[in-house]
Amino acid sequence: MIVMQNVPAARRSLNIEYAIRDVVVPATQLEAEGHEIIKLNIGDPIAYPGLPTPLHMVEAFTQALQSGRNGYSPSYGLPELRTAIAKDESEKGWPAKADDVYVCHGVTEALQILFQATLEEGDQVLAPGPHYPPYMAYPQMYGAETVEYRLHSDRGWSLDFDDIKSKMNERVRLFVLINPNNPTGAVVGQEELDRLLTLLEPWPNCILVADEIYDGLDFSKRHVSAASRSQSYPVVTMNGVSKVYYAPGWRIGYMALHDPSKKLASVRDGIERILRSRLCASTPAQLGFLAGLEQDRSWMNAYSDIVKARRDVCLERIAGIDGLEVEQPDGAFYMFIRLTDQRWMEDDKAFVLQLLHEEHVLLVHGSGFSKDKGKGHVRLVFLSDIPTLHTAFDRIDSFLKRHRKE
Numbered sequence: 001m002i003v004m005q006n007v008p009a010a011r012r013s014l015n016i017e018y019a020i021r022d023v024v025v026p027a028t029q030l031e032a033e034g035h036e037i038i039k040l041n042i043g044d045p046i047a048y049p050g051l052p053t054p055l056h057m058v059e060a061f062t063q064a065l066q067s068g069r070n071g072y073s074p075s076y077g078l079p080e081l082r083t084a085i086a087k088d089e090s091e092k093g094w095p096a097k098a099d100d101v102y103v104c105h106g107v108t109e110a111l112q113i114l115f116q117a118t119l120e121e122g123d124q125v126l127a128p129g130p131h132y133p134p135y136m137a138y139p140q141m142y143g144a145e146t147v148e149y150r151l152h153s154d155r156g157w158s159l160d161f162d163d164i165k166s167k168m169n170e171r172v173r174l175f176v177l178i179n180p181n182n183p184t185g186a187v188v189g190q191e192e193l194d195r196l197l198t199l200l201e202p203w204p205n206c207i208l209v210a211d212e213i214y215d216g217l218d219f220s221k222r223h224v225s226a227a228s229r230s231q232s233y234p235v236v237t238m239n240g241v242s243k244v245y246y247a248p249g250w251r252i253g254y255m256a257l258h259d260p261s262k263k264l265a266s267v268r269d270g271i272e273r274i275l276r277s278r279l280c281a282s283t284p285a286q287l288g289f290l291a292g293l294e295q296d297r298s299w300m301n302a303y304s305d306i307v308k309a310r311r312d313v314c315l316e317r318i319a320g321i322d323g324l325e326v327e328q329p330d331g332a333f334y335m336f337i338r339l340t341d342q343r344w345m346e347d348d349k350a351f352v353l354q355l356l357h358e359e360h361v362l363l364v365h366g367s368g369f370s371k372d373k374g375k376g377h378v379r380l381v382f383l384s385d386i387p388t389l390h391t392a393f394d395r396i397d398s399f400l401k402r403h404r405k406e
Contacts, residue, residue: 016137020364023352027362038392040381041362043182043333045246048383050306053247054299060291061250064284073283075275077103077254081286084293089237089256092215093228100257102271103281107213107238107253112138114236114255117270118173118207119144126167127176128159129373130183130336130366132211135176144173148370156327157186157336165199172206177226180214183369183379184336185329189222193229200233204263208235213253216244216300219308220330227258234259241289243332246303250285307333307382310389314382317393323400336366336377341404345376352378354403359395 020042027037045051064070076082082098089096104110111134119125121143127135129148136146149167150160168175177196179188188196200208210226227235240253255271257264314335318324325338344351349365356362366377382389 012141015140017368018133018137020133020368022368023356023362023364026353027356030356030360035360037356038361038384038388038395040384040392041364041379043243043381043383044248045243045333045383046248049385051246051303051383054245054292056295057245057247057288057292061284061288064287069283069287071283073280073286075278075280076272077101077281078283078286078290081290081293084290085239085254085256088293089225089227092225094225094230094258096227096256096258100259101254102256102275103252103254103286104240104275105253105281106242106251107211107240108134109251109281110238110240110253110255111135111209113271113274114174114209115139115142115144116274117267122171123173124169124171125174125176126164126172128178128181130369130377131176131178132182133369135178136370147172148373150373151181151184151186153327153338153373156330157181157184159188159192159196161195161199164196168199168203168206170203170205172203174207174209175200176209176211178211179223179226180218180329180331182214182332183334183364183366183374184327185332185334186327187218187220187223187330189220190224190229193224193226197226197230197233207264207267208233209238210235211238213239213243214332215239217304217307217333218331219304219311223331227256230258230260232261234261234264241285241292244300245289245292247285247288247292250282250288252281252285252289310382310384310386311335313386313389314380314393317390321393321397321400323404324396333381333383335380335382336369336374337380339376339378341400343403348374348376348378355396355399359399361392361395 082101085101086096086098115138119142123144125139125146127146128151139146150163151157227237235258237256242248318326323341326335329335339345348367352363352365363378366374
């Protein structure tokens with residue numbers, strides 16, 4: 001008799017969780033049963049009305065397909081796109097050159113490549129808690145671990161410098177700053193950045209990773225490029241086409257290396273070796289992004305106004321619902337809502353799943369962004385049209401009132 005056994009998966013892969021997509025599984029089942037779900041879980045701007053990818057970018061992408069520009073492109077990115085990105089980064093205040101820019105399949109791939117190029121067994125990545133899930137998931141694939149530093153949840157999710165200082169050590173190879181932050185929407189301004197760079201200065205083997213994918217959605221007008229504030233410390237900036245250019249499915253991002261003290265030659269060599277081994281990012285999508293960078297960007301102001309108006313509606317509704325509190329997000333298109341009923345404070349995932357099944361509104365549990373520092377919260381994407389947002393909050397309010405009576 002042959003005994004059938006499962007082929008084992010790598011243990012590291014089975015530790016990976018991605019809360020933003022994991023909650024879609026039960027939602028999909030409900031949709032198959034005929035229910036309509038209000039999805040406020042994923043930061044895909046073109047999934048919501050009134051925020052399409054700009055036409056001139058779509059036309060550039062289409063023209064690339066029609067003209068046969070479908071082949072492999074250089075592994076580091078199209079030269080003209082690297083030049084345009086460098087120009088854009090230079091306008092943010094640091095002397096970027098085309099050779100400093102590496103084009104990837106979105107920021108997620110850029111992160112994976114940077115982790116591969118820098119992390120060894122036993123190394124650490126210091127990332128904010130809460131944070132975008134890949135910052136926890138991916139370092140472990142290379143034998144490293146992610147350590148969370150605290151954000152002040154009652155002070156606009158600002159940086160806790162004492163906690164950062166206590167956790168810096170020789171094992172920390174990458175310090176992550178998500179600015180504006182996902183999931184909180186907090187913006188770190190110039191004064192905080194300068195203080196952070198001073199704190200990092202004694203640690204020469206560490207690199208500041210500045211995830212600035214939402215930099216064009218800054219309602220506070222306080223955001224500045226981390227690289228622009230560094231005179232000596234190495235900074236790797238992450239950005240791309242997904243969020244501010246409203247083309248997430250194109251999967252084009254980049255990393256840009258600011259190396260004022262010329263310390264990253266070995267890291268750069270590692271990055272380039274990995275990039276060559278995986279061929280290239282999508283050529284047509286790169287040309288679409290190029291059109292976004294080189295042509296008129298005045299449309300961004302109108303889009304930002306739409307997003308801000310939707311944010312303000314959410315803030316107004318939350319203020320009127322017993323059981324919810326929130327720190328005003330100053331950037332991106334997320335808010336990290338605090339659950340104040342004891343039952344849900346202890347189990348935010350149960351809140352999300354029960355709300356989904358009873359009211360057909362989909363959020364993401366805060367513990368999916370940090371088991372410790374996200375607990376008792378939910379993330380809401382405020383990109384839906386205003387009538388849909390009102391409907392969602394009506395349902396959330398009804399849910400909270402009903403369960404409070406139990």
